[in-house]
Amino acid sequence: MTSSAPPSRPPRAELHVHLEGTLEPELAFELAARNGVRLPYDGPDALRAAYDFADLGSFLELYTANMAVLRTAADFADLTRAYLRRAARAGVRHAEITVDPQAHLARGVPLEDVVDGVAEVLARSEPDHGISTLLVAAFHRDEPAAGALEVLDRLLAMDAPIVGIGLDNAETGYPPGLFTDLYARAEAAGLRRTAHAGEEGPASNVRDALDLLHAERIDHGIAVVQDPDLLARVAAEQVPFTVCPVSNVRLRAVPSLAEHPLPAMMAAGMLVSVHSDDPPYFDAYVDDVDDAVTAAFGHTRDQRAALAAASFRGSFLPPDRAAAHL
Ligand code: ES4
Ligand code: ZN
Numbered sequence: 040m041t042s043s044a045p046p047s048r049p050p051r052a053e054l055h056v057h058l059e060g061t062l063e064p065e066l067a068f069e070l071a072a073r074n075g076v077r078l079p080y081d082g083p084d085a086l087r088a089a090y091d092f093a094d095l096g097s098f099l100e101l102y103t104a105n106m107a108v109l110r111t112a113a114d115f116a117d118l119t120r121a122y123l124r125r126a127a128r129a130g131v132r133h134a135e136i137t138v139d140p141q142a143h144l145a146r147g148v149p150l151e152d153v154v155d156g157v158a159e160v161l162a163r164s165e166p167d168h169g170i171s172t173l174l175v176a177a178f179h180r181d182e183p184a185a186g187a188l189e190v191l192d193r194l195l196a197m198d199a200p201i202v203g204i205g206l207d208n209a210e211t212g213y214p215p216g217l218f219t220d221l222y223a224r225a226e227a228a229g230l231r232r233t234a235h236a237g238e239e240g241p242a243s244n245v246r247d248a249l250d251l252l253h254a255e256r257i258d259h260g261i262a263v264v265q266d267p268d269l270l271a272r273v274a275a276e277q278v279p280f281t282v283c284p285v286s287n288v289r290l291r292a293v294p295s296l297a298e299h300p301l302p303a304m305m306a307a308g309m310l311v312s313v314h315s316d317d318p319p320y321f322d323a324y325v326d327d328v329d330d331a332v333t334a335a336f337g338h339t340r341d342q343r344a345a346l347a348a349a350s351f352r353g354s355f356l357p358p359d360r361a362a363a364h365l
Contacts, residue, residue, distance in 0.1 A: 049347035050364060052133040052354050053126060053314055053325050055258050055281035057177075057207070058115075058157065059106055059139060060317025061122040070108035070117070078108065090320050095239050095290045099208060102320060106142055115156025123160065123168040125318070129326035132364060133354060136161070137175045137205050140190050141182060150190070154199045161200070173355055175233065177205035178221060180213040187221050195228055202355045203231030205258065206248075210240040215247040215254075222252035231255055231355045233281075237262030239292055242269055249278065256280070256353060261287060263309075264300040274308040279353025285323040285331055286316035296335035305342070312350035 064083035071078050080086040086105075092098040109115060119136070126134055136157075143153045157174060164172040176194055178187035194201060204225045206218060215236060222232055236248040238259035245263050248254040257263075260280040263270050273280070284299045286292075293299050304311045313332055318324040323331065333343060351364040 048130045048326065048329070049344055050130055050132045051325065051329075051347040052135070052312070052350040052364070053129075053131045054135045054256075054279075054312060054350060054353055055137075055283055055314035055316060056122070056126075056134065056325075057137050057139065057317050058118060058122065059109070059142060060102060060320055061125075062105055062109075062118060063121065063319045066118065066121055067105055067108050070110075070114050074108060074110045074114070076108050076110070078105070087319075090322070092290055092320075095292070096209060098290055098317075098320065102317065103142065107146065109143065110148060112152040112156035112159070115153055116160050119157050119160040120167075123164055123170055123172075125324055127168045127170055129324045131170055131325060133171045133173075133351065133356065134164075135173045135175055135202070135355060137177045137207070139177050139179065139207065140194070141179050141186065144190065150193055151197065154194070154197065158200050171356070171360075173202040174200060175203050175205050175231075175355075176201045177207045177235075178218070179208040180206050180215075180218065180235075181209040184217050184221055187218065188224060191221060191224055201230065203233060205232075206234040206236075206252075207258070210235060210238055210244065214240075215244055215252050219251050222254070226253055233258055235259055238287070239290075242266035245269060245273070249273075256355075259283060259287070259292075261292065261300050261304075264303045264307075270304075270307050270309070274310075277310040277352075279349070280304065280309060280311045281314045281353065282311055283314050283316040283321075283328070284335075285321050285328050289321040296331060299335070301332065302336055305345075310349050310353055312346055312353050314350075 064086040161172045164170045232254045233256040234248040234254040235258040236244040242262040242265045245260050256279045258281050315325045351361045
């Protein structure tokens, strides 16, 4: 998708974007050359052509393989800077960026290098890009919870500048209940809590993320429409849901945008906003997602404004700072 910036685009927040998922093929090859890593593609175009996914699993395989090029703090800084540049053009004024420390520890990249590289750029995001930022550390639900707890403890010990934690990767077979200790530790440490749930998994994962993990926000959560009682509850409680309709179509969680449950979620009165997830992988930054959603559902200006306002309301900003954007 191409993107221009029509003047009518309302300012918005990006609450659901994986830093590793913002790696553009061109930057991947640049970093590969810099680090002496070989990518099994002839070049950026060939890599991009491989972005045709059967499901979440096939995406995660390629996404994880591409991380091989991320080796140093400078690599993480470059990746973060490139994302913020593009996000500014998309009209993003506030971004809550997720990073997956375990993905890099597994490859022998020191935790300090990941955190320092990202944090150095985020610390200057407002003066350099006009975007306020918060960092979320997400844990892999398809790996043992004990390892996640260890990494969280290290992040806390090093006083990493994270606002909260998340839970991502493969959902099927890895219910929220496996991570009660992790989320309790995060809550006790004063961290905010989000979790992917109901992306490829059932509505019960959304309920368990709320009740067992005390998640304050749900990433995806599209399965909530399968459970009318839960749908009514999350609407009444105004639990923020960060929905990624283009991601869901590209990973075949839903057959088409037209069949996406976003309109049902909005009609139920939920606090729902739309986001990008992994922009180059799904060929859509958040401005493209907004345009695709507007076209698919014929949203009015008021509906677009409601989605943009929800993106700030659902943020982990202090309420007065979120309200300043509305
Ligand atoms: C992800 Cl689309 C998606 N789902 C779950 N985990 C993820 N990590 C990066 N993108
Ligand atoms: Zn995600």
